[in-house]
Amino acid sequence: xxxxxxxxxxxxxxxxxxxxxxxxxxxxxxxxxxxxxxxxxxxxxxxxxxxxxxxxxxxxxxxxxxxxxxxxxxxxxxxxxxxxxxxxxxxxxxxxxxxxxxxxxxxxxxxxxxx
Amino acid sequence: xxxxxxxxxxxxxxxxxxxxxxxxxxxxxxxxxxxxxxxxxxxxxxxxxxxxxxxxxxxxxxxxxxxxxxxxxxxxxxxxxxxxxxxxxxxxxxxxxxxxxxxxxxxxxxxxx
Numbered sequence: 001x002x003x004x005x006x007x008x009x010x011x012x013x014x015x016x017x018x019x020x021x022x023x024x025x026x027x028x029x030x031x032x033x034x035x036x037x038x039x040x041x042x043x044x045x046x047x048x049x050x051x052x053x054x055x056x057x058x059x060x061x062x063x064x065x066x067x068x069x070x071x072x073x074x075x076x077x078x079x080x081x082x083x084x085x086x087x088x089x090x091x092x093x094x095x096x097x098x099x100x101x102x103x104x105x106x107x108x109x110x111x112x113x114x115x
Numbered sequence: 116x117x118x119x120x121x122x123x124x125x126x127x128x129x130x131x132x133x134x135x136x137x138x139x140x141x142x143x144x145x146x147x148x149x150x151x152x153x154x155x156x157x158x159x160x161x162x163x164x165x166x167x168x169x170x171x172x173x174x175x176x177x178x179x180x181x182x183x184x185x186x187x188x189x190x191x192x193x194x195x196x197x198x199x200x201x202x203x204x205x206x207x208x209x210x211x212x213x214x215x216x217x218x219x220x221x222x223x224x225x226x227x228x
Contacts, residue, residue, distance in 0.1 A: 004158075031214055042121075042204055042218035043159070058215070090158050094214045102147045102208045104216060106158030 003027050004107035006091050012113045019078040021110050023091030025071075031094035032074040033058075033104060034066060036087040043090065049074055081114045088112070118142045119207050121219035129227050134192040136222050138205035141186065145207035149216065150179060150190045153202045162203075163190070195226045 003026035013019050023032060031050055035043040035058075045058030047066040055066050063085060065077045078085055088111050092104040120139045128134045136150075146167040151159040165172040165179045165188070172179050178191045192199055202223050206216040 033215075035218075040220055042119075042220040043206075043216075044218070045215060048215065059217075092158075102214045102216065103149060103161045103164060104214070105161060108158050109156070 004091060004093060004105065006089075006107040006110050008110060009108065010111045012115060013081050014115055015082060016080050019081050019112065021076045021089055021091075021112070023074045023076070023107060025074075025093050027093075028071055029093040029095060030071075032068065033092040033094070034064075034074065034076045035090045035092065035106075036060065036085075037090060037109075038087050046076065046089075078112075081112075083114050086112060086114045116141075117220070118145075119205060119217050119219040121203075121205060121222050123222050124220070125223040125225070127225045127227060128195045130197055131194045134190075134195045134199065134224055134226065136190040136192075136203050136205075136224065138188045138190075138219050139186060140188075140207050142207070142209070142217075143186070144209045145217075146210050147208045148179070148181060148188050149206045149208075150177075151204045151206060151218075152199075153204065153221070159204060192224075195224075197226045197228050200224055200226050 005024045007022045033048040034046040037043050044060045049055045049068045067075045090109050091107040149164040150162040152162050153159040163174050163177050181188045202221045204221045205219045
């Protein structure tokens with residue numbers, strides 16, 4: 001258990017409204033990630049963070065922004081939700097340590113529906 | 116352009132037999148490969164990994180094989196159990212890339228009792 005929680009777990013929102021998803025970790029890991037999972041696409045990286053206030057774009061970042069003001073929290077914001085952003089969103093952390101440690105550990109996910 | 120491909124969306128295997136899940140990649144810069152398992156309504160869980168300096172890694176019933184020349188990796192599960200029924204994702208990363216993972220589209224494994 002990597003101590004990752006996501007909130008909310010489920011959300012239904014209307015097109016054009018702003019939405020913020022929260023990822024919280026309890027173990028002070030440096031790297032955090034946001035993915036979306038869609039049928040036929042696996043998991044695709046949206047944004048990631050390598051420290052407080054240090055973030056960068058992933059493969060599918062358009063329409064999304066992130067913020068990390070504290071080590072333990074990584075927020076994903078949809079400024080104006082669209083139906084194409086209906087998906088399951090997963091947060092992940094990468095465990096740092098000696099040697100190669102690319103293993104990522106995932107939260108339980110947030111199912112977002114945009115109507 | 117998918118850099119990591121899982122061409123079989125589904126696989127059914129009898130309990131006790133071997134399950135073989137396959138994954139192909141196109142980016143020759145990938146040097147670390149991972150398999151994840153995902154149950155419905157849960158996050159993916161890390162299963163096993165392999166570095167490009169190896170061609171095989173074992174962990175209990177799970178073995179990952181890497182064929183760099185063919186840009187192909189496979190996950191063997193022996194013996195398969197009904198609890199192994201899940202979606203399996205392969206993933207790959209490039210050293211020094213902030214540990215970004217590129218995932219395949221997944222294979223649904225069903226182990227029949």
